[in-house]
Amino acid sequence: MAIRVALVGTGNCGSLALRQLVEDQRFDLTGVWVSSDAKVGRDAGDLAGLDVHTGIAATGDLDAVIASAPDCVVYCAMGDTRLPDAMADIRRLLSAGIDVVGSAPGVLQYPWGVVPDKYIGRVEDAAREGGSTVFVTGVDPGFATDLLPFALAGTCQSIRQIRTMEIADYATYDGATVMFDVMGFGNQIGDLPILFQPGVLSIAWGTAIRQLAAGLGVELDEIRDSVEQEPAPEDIDVAVGRIAKGTVAALRFQIEGLVGGEPVIVVEHVTRLRGDLRPDWAQPAQEGGSYRVEITGEPSYVMDVCPTSRNGDHNYAAILAAAGRIVNAIPDVVAAAPGIRTTLDMPLVTGRGLLR
Helix, strand or coil: CCEEEEEECCCHHHHHHHHHHHHCCCEEEEEEECCCHHHCCCEHHHHCCCCCCCCCECECCHHHHHHCCCCEEEECCCCCCCHHHHHHHHHHHHHCCCEEEECCCHHHHCCCCCCCHHHHHHHHHHHHHHCCEEEECCECCECCCCHHHHHHHCCCCEEEEEEEEEEEECCCCCCHHHHHHHCCCCCECCCCCHHHCCCHHHHHCHHHHHHHHHHHCCCCCEEEEEEEEEECCCCEEECCEEECCCEEEEEEEEEEEEECCEEEEEEEEEEECCCCCCCCCCCCCCCCEEEEEEEEEECCEEEEECCCECCECHHHHHHHHHHHHHHHCHHHHHHCCCEEECCCCCCCCCCCCCCC
């Protein structure tokens, strides 16, 4: 029997998740929630970019989605700039007895040691009340910072450091909120956006750092973060608009988990709006962008992951991968015990049912 599933959020990730929910025979779509009034009433097939009519009209009312009685909700609404609202949505769905998989809120990827226990307790209480489960993941934080490193680490005899990296040109990424409000592209050098305010990086990617530490069985002494900004040498036109000369056009930031003063777990991001900016920073393994896992140990590894798609570039392919991991986790999340579940708890998703 098909699993009844609804979608919340039809942005970059949500619209790609919706495409699979419509086409994948394992799922029966019951509802779609949208944040834009312009999308209310549109058919789910249209919102997914498919030439099909599903009969499911988008709504801006979360109660209507709950009333459609899904077994699971795919939650892809914005979480970075509306964390309290996103957490409230998750609790509401869980209390209603609906399982949740999602790309947000990111703090639920592995919240222990990252957010106060009282907030974790509220989510766990809602899950117990509804007998429901929540699993939040994606690419990074997500499989590039947990699933892939764990797979390699399990073959080592000793490990000194694990480093995961995203190295990407974001010129074609069209998420204006993320680009401007979260990451601060187009800002004056030194004008730090929300992501780079003190301690925020250590929360946003602290989930990945803490989960890797838990998987390795180590206690971290502290987590620290840092950021570098690089100005545009001239005006640069990108998907979200014009980046003025002298404003931020490239970023490098990293989050480090320390043991005995040494960085044993590192997440590093190099994000450019043009490939020739800061050539001394790490370069991707393919034109545009890639993900990298480096393990220093016995044996040591360097693994480059190069996402591609026949329908878009590296940025599109990475978002598609995030959507795929979320949607493909649905059957296991529905079968899981109530509560917050992480990559450390979930069985390996092997791609069952995906061969076309």
